[in-house]
Amino acid sequence: MRGLDTFVPPVCRVDISSALTSPGHPLATGRPRLVTCRPAHYAAPPKVTCLADGYPRVVAQLRIAMAQVNPTVGDLAGNSGIVVEWTREASRAGAHLVVFPEMVVTGYPVEDLALRNSFVSASIKATHALAERLSDEGLGDLPVVVGFLNRREGLGARFGQPAGSPQNSVALLHQGEVRLVSAKHHLPNYGVFDEFRNFVPGDTLPVVRVSGVDVAFAVCEDLWQEGGPVAAVSEARAGMLVTINGSPYERDKDNVRLQLCQRRAREIGVPVGYVNMTGAQDELIFDGDSLVVDADGELVARAPRFEDALLVTDMRLPEATREEPPAAPENSGVRTARYTASERPAAPYTPRDPVLTPRPDPTSDVGQVYRALVTGLRDYTTKNGFPTALVALSGGIDSALTTTIATDALGAGNVHVLLLPSKYSSDHSLSDSEELVRRQGVNSRTVEVQPVVDAFESAIGVSGVAAENLQARVRGTLVMSVSNQEGHLVLATGNKSELATGYSTLYGDSVGGYAPIKDCWKTLVWELARWRNAHAESRGETPPIPEGSITKPPSAELRPGQYDTDTLPDYDLLDALLDAYVGTDRGLVELTAAGFDPGLVERVITLVDRAEYKRRQYPPGPKISSRNLSRDRRLPITNRWTP
Numbered sequence: 001m002r003g004l005d006t007f008v009p010p011v012c013r014v015d016i017s018s019a020l021t022s023p024g025h026p027l028a029t030g031r032p033r034l035v036t037c038r039p040a041h042y043a044a045p046p047k048v049t050c051l052a053d054g055y056p057r058v059v060a061q062l063r064i065a066m067a068q069v070n071p072t073v074g075d076l077a078g079n080s081g082i083v084v085e086w087t088r089e090a091s092r093a094g095a096h097l098v099v100f101p102e103m104v105v106t107g108y109p110v111e112d113l114a115l116r117n118s119f120v121s122a123s124i125k126a127t128h129a130l131a132e133r134l135s136d137e138g139l140g141d142l143p144v145v146v147g148f149l150n151r152r153e154g155l156g157a158r159f160g161q162p163a164g165s166p167q168n169s170v171a172l173l174h175q176g177e178v179r180l181v182s183a184k185h186h187l188p189n190y191g192v193f194d195e196f197r198n199f200v201p202g203d204t205l206p207v208v209r210v211s212g213v214d215v216a217f218a219v220c221e222d223l224w225q226e227g228g229p230v231a232a233v234s235e236a237r238a239g240m241l242v243t244i245n246g247s248p249y250e251r252d253k254d255n256v257r258l259q260l261c262q263r264r265a266r267e268i269g270v271p272v273g274y275v276n277m278t279g280a281q282d283e284l285i286f287d288g289d290s291l292v293v294d295a296d297g298e299l300v301a302r303a304p305r306f307e308d309a310l311l312v313t314d315m316r317l318p319e320a321t322r323e324e325p326p327a328a329p330e331n332s333g334v335r336t337a338r339y340t341a342s343e344r345p346a347a348p349y350t351p352r353d354p355v356l357t358p359r360p361d362p363t364s365d366v367g368q369v370y371r372a373l374v375t376g377l378r379d380y381t382t383k384n385g386f387p388t389a390l391v392a393l394s395g396g397i398d399s400a401l402t403t404t405i406a407t408d409a410l411g412a413g414n415v416h417v418l419l420l421p422s423k424y425s426s427d428h429s430l431s432d433s434e435e436l437v438r439r440q441g442v443n444s445r446t447v448e449v450q451p452v453v454d455a456f457e458s459a460i461g462v463s464g465v466a467a468e469n470l471q472a473r474v475r476g477t478l479v480m481s482v483s484n485q486e487g488h489l490v491l492a493t494g495n496k497s498e499l500a501t502g503y504s505t506l507y508g509d510s511v512g513g514y515a516p517i518k519d520c521w522k523t524l525v526w527e528l529a530r531w532r533n534a535h536a537e538s539r540g541e542t543p544p545i546p547e548g549s550i551t552k553p554p555s556a557e558l559r560p561g562q563y564d565t566d567t568l569p570d571y572d573l574l575d576a577l578l579d580a581y582v583g584t585d586r587g588l589v590e591l592t593a594a595g596f597d598p599g600l601v602e603r604v605i606t607l608v609d610r611a612e613y614k615r616r617q618y619p620p621g622p623k624i625s626s627r628n629l630s631r632d633r634r635l636p637i638t639n640r641w642t643p
């Protein structure tokens with residue numbers, strides 16, 4: 001039995017060319033969210049493409065629409081509605097083909113919902129209903145490619161589902177029917193992904209002949225791995241490869257994706273289209289960034305980031321010449337193959353090419369992180385049905401930035417802040433908070449915490465760190481009570497440096513439903529605040545964050561004259577060390593060899609390892625790094641191993 005690495009799947013084809021009429025529409029312009037691309041070479045005489053067999057191909061024209069949209073997990077009806085709406089837009093734009101992201105019908109990732117028979121059945125039903133609805137609404141002639149959750153019949157042993165095993169699949173909808181189905185071949189199982197737990201792999205390459213061009217499809221990770229469907233594209237003599245993706249945002253990943261598409265296009269000698277989703281799902285943010293590269297790897301078209309968009313691109317592609325009957329089995333196009341334990345899950349992709357391409361997106365790296373955080377907060381809040389958010393505002397940078405992200409995501413009217421001074425709060429704590437409230441126009445109220453702290457103290461008698469933490473816990477209780485009473489989502493304000501070292505109070509400042517900056521090192525928190533203020537200034541607006549909140553030395557203000565640097569090293573050094581430890585799994589020996597002081601390394605490693613229990617209880621928050629402190633890094637709490 002061949003392993004996944006070398007397995008080249010058979011091709012399943014469907015030819016729908018004859019059913020298609022010429023689009024005959026001019027490219028629509030000026031429509032909202034429609035990005036049309038007419039690459040320079042479009043107007044030039046068609047290039048004659050020579051394939052591996054040396055035969056020149058006639059060149060056909062294909063107008064392909066890639067819909068970068070924001071589905072919601074589990075909202076099958078809402079997601080189907082999105083597909084219909086954007087298909088209509090693609091039809092207006094005269095597209096020959098419209099392609100949606102990975103598992104757009106169910107939302108992505110569905111995690112263990114994939115293991116529920118009822119959910120798989122609902123997804124299959126919704127996909128068939130979607131094909132019918134598209135036809136009923138006069139859109140049946142336009143081939144629509146969607147990702148959905150399917151099942152492989154007769155292969156249920158591994159998942160204990162008599163009806164069959166779940167598959168992350170792609171479907172072609174055309175003229176009221178699901179015409180072709182095929183499943184993702186490479187299942188990512190690293191970082192945040194658990195697809196080997198949830199799906200069985202597919203074993204076919206789907207190829208659709210549309211307007212005379214053979215277009216092959218693959219699903220996300222299939223592009224990242226050697227072998228499998230992408231390797232079969234040349235053998236299938238397809239004229240273009242289109243991948244449907246649910247590729248989460250990480251800093252610097254846009255370049256990696258572009259280079260990957262470029263490399264694959266050169267390898268297989270045909271253009272590559274890449275459609276990704278937008279929005280956020282729990283901790284993951286999807287930044288869109290859909291793109292098309294030609295057979296030489298040149299960037300032809302690129303959609304905006306973090307925004308829904310329809311990327312319409314005119315391609316000149318080799319016309320399919322082989323007289324070949326569709327090879328798809330009668331109904332689904334899926335061939336069954338025995339799944340064996342020798343098939344391994346996909347390994348992480350390591351870019352091989354040096355980063356040569358200049359960053360095409362003009363937005364700065366920090367600006368992109370900021371947009372990602374806003375997207376994450378907006379979608380978590382709205383998709384979970386919260387109209388408003390609540391932050392405890394201390395005048396420090398963490399709560400100031402958290403409030404600002406909330407204001408940008410939800411609007412000032414939907415953001416509430418509590419000012420909760422205690423006897424240790426500095427004057428600037430209140431004045432900086434009040435200044436932020438004035439600048440942003442959020443809803444604010446002040447509650448003195450001291451009487452409540454005093455009442456607790458007299459009831460149980462606490463001292464030292466326990467007394468310090470009591471203030472934080474009283475604040476946490478007040479914030480949760482207001483949320484409970486009024487229905488706001490509480491935002492925890494902890495940053496990644498605090499989470500890593502355990503520098504927060506359990507059931508105190510760590511309470512909340514969502515933690516917008518939990519994947520941002522403290523040094524990045526300052527950068528983000530400066531970026532946001534500079535961005536406002538560049539637009540002639542008042543900077544939203546008071547300068548004092550950015551420049552003051554960080555302090556928990558739990559006792560007089562307390563500063564973070566009393567117990568933690570300077571944040572530049574701390575963050576560099578934390579990034580090396582958390583981000584790369586290096587231990588004491590390697591970190592010391594890298595130049596960090598051995599005593600400091602030992603101290604920091606101990607802090608990080610001991611705080612695992614706190615991190616497990618911390619709210620979810622948007623992932624922006626290649627290794628967050630949630631699913632990207634899974635460590636035991638009970639652990640006597642020291643690295």
Ligand SMILES: Nc1ncnc2c1ncn2[C@@H]1O[C@H](COP(=O)(O)OP(=O)(O)OC[C@H]2O[C@@H]([n+]3cccc(C(=O)O)c3)[C@H](O)[C@@H]2O)[C@@H](O)[C@H]1O
Pocket residue numbers: 465468469472498502503504505506507508509555556558564567613637
């Ligand atoms: N393995 C484990 N599994 C489950 N629970 C475990 C545990 N180990 C300890 N615990 C429990 O955890 C509790 C101790 O944790 P906790 O109550 O949080 O308190 P603790 O970690 O002792 O102290 C909090 C630290 O965070 C600092 N802080 C607090 C607030 C804000 C900021 C800031 O600047 O933002 C900094 C504060 O100055 C102090 O250094 C104990 O009750 C202990 O029983």
Ligand SMILES: Nc1ncnc2c1ncn2[C@@H]1O[C@H](COP(=O)(O)OP(=O)(O)OP(=O)(O)O)[C@@H](O)[C@H]1O
Pocket residue numbers: 391392393394395396397398399400418419420421422425429475493494498509554555556557
């Ligand atoms: N006086 C206060 N009023 C309201 N909330 C407070 C107050 N002090 C602390 N908090 C809450 O507790 C969180 C932890 O704040 P703390 O002052 O301990 O240090 P921090 O981690 O540097 O945060 P920040 O930079 O926001 O001050 C704050 O972000 C805020 O949400």
Ligand SMILES: NC(=O)CC[C@H](N)C(=O)O
Pocket residue numbers: 102188193219220221222224245246247248349
């Ligand atoms: N959905 C997927 O298969 C995602 C995996 C892929 N490597 C990515 O992050 O883009």
